[in-house]
Amino acid sequence: MKRHLLILLVVSIIAPFAANAQFEKLKDSVVQLYGIVMTADSLKGIPSVSVVVKGQNRGTVSNEQGVFSIVVMKGDQIEFTSVGYKAKLVDIPRDIEGNQYSMIQLLVIDAEYLPATIIKPRPTKEEFERDFVNISIPSDAIEIARQNNDESKRRILARALPSDGREASNMMLRNNASRYYYYGQTPPQNIFNPFAWAEFVNAWKRGDFKNK
Structure with a gap:
């Protein structure tokens, strides 16, 4: 027991000096x-x-x-x-x-030497006029906005546009209301609904199912 106390005493005395020496070395x-x-x-x-x-x-x-x-x-x-x-x-x-x-x-400057490029004009005036007229110029922001306002383009964008939070929550509420309304019974089938058949026949006569 005395030996352990002696060791602890020696360590407690030496430790500050060792830590101070390590700090001085790091400093x-x-x-x-x-x-x-x-x-x-x-x-x-x-x-x-x-x-x-x-x-x-x-x-x-x-x-x-x-x-x-x-x-x-x-x-x-x-x-x-x-x-x-x-x-x-x-x-x-x-x-x-x-x-x-x-x-x-x-x-030192890091220079990169690219291969030489020779730019030649059009051989004739007719070739220059042909290439100038047929050149494809990328659309700017105003032209892109005008194209997006086209009715057919808006239909395509509307189909791909995801539902927002209000639309998604309303759809979920409608589906839940329909499911709870027929809870515990078999939902009706429109195949036996005469009004649905009448609407189907009228749509067939109008040609709604023809490929456009």
């Missing part, structure tokens, strides 16, 4: 990284450059003058990316003295 590893990102050819500041700590999903962007600042750890890898420039990966040295580190990062 010494933190670095305030700041600098400027510039073009390699003209030494101009590049705005909106992504400065990301690789593998940690953490970073910042440079301002309008290309200046940036971010907190990193010694030994981290910093990736600089921007549209139109080649990405650059930089290692933060582990033997930095102090907790501040400045740098000037140059980015």
